[in-house]
Amino acid sequence: MKPALGALLLTCLTTSALADVNAIGFQSSTLDPHNERALEMVVWYPGKTTVTPQLIADDVVFVGNAAVRDAPPTAGEHPLVVLSHGYRGNWSNQGWLASALAQQGYIVAAVNHPGTTTHDRTPQAAEQLWQRPGDLSRAIAAVTSQPQKFGAVAPRQIAVVGHSLGGWTAIEIAGARFDPELFARDCKVHPQLASCINYDKINPASTPALKTQLASDLRDKRVTAVVSLDLGFSRGMTSESLAALPVPALVIAAGAPSQDLPAQLESADLAKRLPQASTQYVEIRDASHFTFLAMCKPGAVALLEEDVPGDGIICGDGEAARPRGVIQQQVATLINEFLQQAWKQQDNLAKR
Secondary structure (H helix, E strand, C coil): CCHHHHHHHHHHHHHHHHHHCCEEEEEEEEECCCCCCCEEEEEEEEECCCCCCEEECCCCCECCEEEEECCCECCCEEEEEEEECCCCECHHHHHHHHHHHHHCCCEEEEECCCCCECCECCHHHHCCCCHHHHHHHHHHHHHHCCHHHHCEEEEEEEEEEEECHHHHHHHHHCCCCECHHHHHHHHHHCCCCHHHHHHHHHCCCCCHHHHHHHCCCCCCCCCCEEEEECCCCHHHECHHHHHCCCCCEEEEEECCCCCCCCCCCCHHHHHHHCCHHHEEEEEECCCCHHHHCCCECCCHHHHHHHHCCCHHHHHCCCCCCCCHHHHHHHHHHHHHHHHHHHHHHHHHHHHC
16 A cells, blocks of 8 residues: 555544543653763653644654644653664654554653664664663653653553564563573574674674673663564573563564564564563564554655665565554554553552
């Protein structure tokens, strides 16, 4: 289906959901601007205002989402979701998901990870892969400490959702442990995997110190649920740490055939090694790895190919796929239902 029709469908879905929230607020800031790892952070949240929304992250390639900059937050407590983008990605990639969740009453924060983001792939920052979960911890601290800006965060309702390398980040912050030597051995067996190819580019275990940091415990105990969207790098996680993951996990895979990110070798393999009682696995047959990015505008493929040959694939979905906006609505619904169920079960256990 044409991208324009997909955009229309998403607009209709967005409009119909606004009954849940008066408005979506949006703020951007830089965390620790004088720090060598300063973080660009954005936050979507339930807002209370009559100001006309504007499109956020709308450009010549991607469709943006409506929000009101600097709107005052609504009263009450809200669950918090923190988003982690993939390699070469940025905070706007999952703006569609942030918008959908904010409409349902969530506060949603996202950061640009230095070294692995669109406009910053400096080698020194890129090799510090272990810093990615820490970036999300900093975002959690920033949001929870400023209820007057974003709204109050509900106790024990903090989740991380990550796409691609961001999915790895989400599982790591939940308590998984990465073994660089295990990963290196596996890449000799599966050298075609995108995670193996990009791992060599990032070079996160080039020194003993970096290897030790990468293999360390990167868990943040404030995180009580995680979601991965067609993740990579999971084959380097130890089976022992995955089997003992202390929080519920939703693993969503792109089911479209892929040589470098096949569902069976990445997402499905991860789900099999996680605790079965607290893990959900969903494979979306007509989704590609890039279906989880923002919707493309007409003419976007030509612009992407002109900039970087081969990048037009970003606008492609699976064969005979539904419109990207429809698949994304399914993903947003799956995530919301999973989180509500996970937190309800945790509350019931805490009351016993």
